[in-house]
Amino acid sequence: MSILILAEHDNVSLSANILNVVDAANKIGGDIHILIAGYNCGNVCEQAAKISGIDKVIKADAPELEHGLSENVAPIMVDMAGTYTHVLSAASTYGKNIMPRISALLDKQQISDIIEVESPDSFKRPIYAGNAIATVQSMDDIKIITVRASAFDKVDNEGGNAIIEDISSKGDSGLSEFVGQEISESERPELSSANIVVSGGRGVGSKEDFALIEKLADKLGAGVGASRAAVDAGYVPNDYQVGQTGKIVAPDLYIAIGISGAIQHLAGMKESKIIVAINKDEEAPIFSVADYGLVADLFDAVPEMIEKL
Amino acid sequence: MKILVPIKRVLDYNIKARVKSDQSGIDLNNVKMSINPFDEIAVEESVRLKEAGKASEIVVVSIGSEKAQDIIRSAMAIGADRGILITTEKAIDTEIEPLMVAKALKEIVAKENPDLVIMGKQAIDDDSNQTGQMLAALLEWGQGTFASKIDISDGKANVTREIDGGLETISIKLPAIITTDLRLNEPRYASLPNIMKAKKKQMDIMSLEELGVDTTPRLKVIKVSEPPVRQGGIKVENVEQLIDKLRNEAKVI
Ligand SMILES: Cc1cc2nc3c(=O)[nH]c(=O)nc-3n(C[C@H](O)[C@H](O)[C@H](O)COP(=O)(O)OP(=O)(O)OC[C@H]3O[C@@H](n4cnc5c(N)ncnc54)[C@H](O)[C@@H]3O)c2cc1C
Ligand SMILES: Nc1ncnc2c1ncn2[C@@H]1O[C@H](COP(=O)(O)O)[C@@H](O)[C@H]1O
Numbered sequence: 249m250s251i252l253i254l255a256e257h258d259n260v261s262l263s264a265n266i267l268n269v270v271d272a273a274n275k276i277g278g279d280i281h282i283l284i285a286g287y288n289c290g291n292v293c294e295q296a297a298k299i300s301g302i303d304k305v306i307k308a309d310a311p312e313l314e315h316g317l318s319e320n321v322a323p324i325m326v327d328m329a330g331t332y333t334h335v336l337s338a339a340s341t342y343g344k345n346i347m348p349r350i351s352a353l354l355d356k357q358q359i360s361d362i363i364e365v366e367s368p369d370s371f372k373r374p375i376y377a378g379n380a381i382a383t384v385q386s387m388d389d390i391k392i393i394t395v396r397a398s399a400f401d402k403v404d405n406e407g408g409n410a411i412i413e414d415i416s417s418k419g420d421s422g423l424s425e426f427v428g429q430e431i432s433e434s435e436r437p438e439l440s441s442a443n444i445v446v447s448g449g450r451g452v453g454s455k456e457d458f459a460l461i462e463k464l465a466d467k468l469g470a471g472v473g474a475s476r477a478a479v480d481a482g483y484v485p486n487d488y489q490v491g492q493t494g495k496i497v498a499p500d501l502y503i504a505i506g507i508s509g510a511i512q513h514l515a516g517m518k519e520s521k522i523i524v525a526i527n528k529d530e531e532a533p534i535f536s537v538a539d540y541g542l543v544a545d546l547f548d549a550v551p552e553m554i555e556k557l
Numbered sequence: 558m559k560i561l562v563p564i565k566r567v568l569d570y571n572i573k574a575r576v577k578s579d580q581s582g583i584d585l586n587n588v589k590m591s592i593n594p595f596d597e598i599a600v601e602e603s604v605r606l607k608e609a610g611k612a613s614e615i616v617v618v619s620i621g622s623e624k625a626q627d628i629i630r631s632a633m634a635i636g637a638d639r640g641i642l643i644t645t646e647k648a649i650d651t652e653i654e655p656l657m658v659a660k661a662l663k664e665i666v667a668k669e670n671p672d673l674v675i676m677g678k679q680a681i682d683d684d685s686n687q688t689g690q691m692l693a694a695l696l697e698w699g700q701g702t703f704a705s706k707i708d709i710s711d712g713k714a715n716v717t718r719e720i721d722g723g724l725e726t727i728s729i730k731l732p733a734i735i736t737t738d739l740r741l742n743e744p745r746y747a748s749l750p751n752i753m754k755a756k757k758k759q760m761d762i763m764s765l766e767e768l769g770v771d772t773t774p775r776l777k778v779i780k781v782s783e784p785p786v787r788q789g790g791i792k793v794e795n796v797e798q799l800i801d802k803l804r805n806e807a808k809v810i
Contacts, residue, residue, distance in 0.1 A: 317727070318690065319699055341720040344686050345702050348655070352691035357656045357775035360685045370779065375650070375684055376574035380583055382651070383779040423699035423733075427715060427726040440721070444809070468810060476739060486705065486719045486740060493595075493679060493739060495721065501809040511573060518787060522807045524799065530792075539790035539807065542799050552796040557810070 249278030249368060251334040254325060254350075256342040257284060257292045259314065264441050265338035267402035270299060272395045274403065275365035276334055279303045282410075283328070285321045285417075287314035293412050300404040303411075310417035315426035316342060322349040323418040329354055329390055333368070339394035339496075340440075351392040358392040359384060363399035377492040377515040397440065398498035398519065432485050434472075436462075439488065442471030444501045447490055447517070450477035451506020451527065451546060458483040460550050461505060467557045473497065473517075475507045491516035506546050509534025526550070558709070558731075560603045561671035562617045563662055564596040564632055566625040566649070567682040574682075580780040582651050583682075592628040595677025597635075598737040601744040602707060603675055604636035611709050612673075614638050618665050620658055620765060621649050633755035634747035640760040641665060643768060650682040651778045659691035660770045666696060671732065673714065678703050678736040689736035699729035705740040 251273045256263040266282070273280045282296045285308040296305045306328070312320045325346075329335055335350065337343035339361040351358040363381070364372035370385045371393065439445060446468065448461035458478070465472045473495070474488040490497055492515035502520035507513060509525070509532055517523070518537050525538035528545050535541040542549060568574055569589040577584050592600075606612040617632040618641040619625040629640035643661055647653050666674065679686040693700035701707075701716030705724065708715040709731075718725045719738045729735075747755075765772060793799045803810045 315725075315727075318693075318702075322694065341703060341718075345690065345700075348687035348690035349694040349700070351687070352656060352659055352694035355656075357654050358685075358687050359776065360687060374784070375781070376568065376583060376682055377684070378784055379574040380576050380781050381784050382781050385777045385779055387775050387777065421699075422730070423697075424701075424727050424729045427728050429720075429725040430723045432723040480740065485723060486738075487721060487723050492681065492684065501803070501807070512570070522803070522809050523787075523790075524803070535792070536789050537787045540799055540802055541790065541792045542796070543792060544796075549796055553800065556796060556800055 249276065249333045250331065251276060251278050251280045251336060252328065252332040253280065253282045254335070254337040254343065254346065255282050255284050255296060256338060256340055257286060257289065259286045259289045260291060262292050262295045263338070263340070264438070265340055265397040266296070267299065267405055268397035268400040269336055269338050269395045270301060270403045271400040272362065272365060273336055274301060276368050278333065281306055283308065283325065285313045285316070285324055287311050297410040297412055298406055298408045300407040302408045305410050305412045306415050307412055308415050308417050312420035313417055317424050317426065318346045318349050319421040319423045320417070321346050322353060324415065325350045326353045327418065332390060334391045334393060336393045336395055339396050343394045347392060347394050354390060354392070356388040356390055356392050357386070358394065359386055360394050361396045362393055363396050377511050378518065379511065396496055398496050432487050436465060437469065437471040439471040439473055440495050440497055443499050444468050444470035445473050445497050445499045446470045446503045446505065447473035447475065447507060448478055448483065448505050449475035449507030450481060452478060452483060455483045464550055464554050467554055475513050504534050505550060507534055508532050509537065558612045558672040559614045559616070559670065560606065560612050561666065561669055561674045562596070562599050562603050562615060562632070562637065563674070563676045564600065564617050564619050564628055565593040565680045566590050566619060566621050566628045567593045567680055570594055570681055576781055576783050580782055582648060582778070582781050590624070592631055593677050593680050595679055595737050597744045598739070598741050599675040599677055600632045600635050600637055601742050602737065605742065606709065607636065616641065616669055616671070618643065618662065620645060620653065620661055626760065629760055630755050631747065633758045634752045635745060639758060642760060642762045643765050644762060645765040652774060654774065654776060655685045655687035655691055656775065657770060657772050658688050659695055661765060661768055662692050663695045664768045664770060673731060674734045676734070676736055678738055689734050693734040699733040701727060701729050701733060701735045703738040704735050705738050707735060707741070
């Protein structure tokens, strides 16, 4: 078996989720190659070459690959895919955008968001917001897969010594063009990989009061998340959203504050090791998944926590 | 500009999915079914484009059982002009795969020649998040996925996308595929007069077989099972006890 992984990066550093994808690849078994498609992305390739267990890093470096446009990246993968049995990427917005395009061009049916490898052709994946787990077997000769990073361990990012090989780009499709981006800057740990996550919901009430959630997070060295309601209300940007259609997290500790616990929110955090819920409504569904529930007004409980920690 | 909007009939988002006892799938008998929320956002966006004078006709299309007529009518009540139902007996959440849907939609695009396809980013039953990107690939069109803002002008669409790091804006040439995210708009409620009007709008029905699409399954669903249940924990009395438990029992801080 031979596995190709499409790596996410910003031309400077590799996304940490690659380490979980490699773990999934190890569970499938076989040679593992990583494709880096970018522009001036030499450093990223060096980082990838050091990951333990990687046989080869393939670098496609061209101006039209700078922003990871699906229309330009997919044809490179399609050309290479024939020599692999599996093509993997993280189920991040990067992977979700590009992988189905590759899959359709190859006439394969992608398997999205796997949480377990049962065998090289059978995988487990959540459906219906995680209220059911489907075990699916792929009949395709090349398996196109996106991996839910939080469901796999991280392999070592040191110790590897893979060769780096160049491959040419297929040019600019002319179909799409990058215009600009607004990336949230934060000193805090990244939400998807933080050991502790503190999330706030509609109960927090305002953008100003959300500072309370952030203050608690900083006391704990935690990442900050939110429910959809908090994002929709404008308390925090979209990339804070945890849930079925946002980010999936599984930290050691997840603290949900002023969040009711809708199934769509639970879908994104119920695999956390320890869950704490702080809510003034003792009937809130979030308490049914919480290891420790505190029925309290968050405006009393959170400042007290900040003080006593 | 003509817009095509693919819509899927799914278990209502408020209803908890129940796994069938034989582990063959989800029990969809006698439960509330609705238009996939992301697709409703796609319909709303198309109607807004029409109201802004940018679109001339909106056609919705669904692949599903005969019953999917109801979501086509609701899309028409919001403002879609015409509907197409492609019927199939296959289980919509496990036997109809995104690649098949994309191939069927490609045939519809060939018949209807839309300038833009707006669809959901994800069906909340199979949670695949694939069909739009696949359709774009099959048509060799550009794709603007996870859109929270769309601006159409001069044969191009400027699409602001919700990505993991924040927001990204790209410009795509029309015709193109756009998939919707939650923040794109808030769908309106249909008024009673519009619900009545929708009953008279045109709906064409054909079968998936008639379309001539390859429906050989690529994935075999071996079983659908309940996720492991989480043991509910305890309620703590106060903040002090909570901190103590986290420090000394769970040892996570
Ligand atoms: C297609 C679709 C996709 C979705 N995807 C997601 C998703 O990815 N992520 C997500 O989170 N949601 C998602 N949702 C939305 C989800 O259904 C819920 O609407 C949302 O999670 C509710 O957010 P909330 O818990 O913050 O708000 P609410 O449900 O309004 O709960 C607020 C809670 O705060 C408590 N509260 C209020 N004041 C205080 C106080 N002073 N102190 C303590 N507690 C207080 C209340 O008791 C209540 O329990 C999705 C919905 C749809 C239809
Ligand atoms: N059976 C279907 N009929 C019409 N549109 C569909 C169907 N299945 C998926 N779609 C469209 O594709 C989007 C993404 O679905 P999926 O790739 O299954 O998550 C949905 O939001 C719909 O717009």
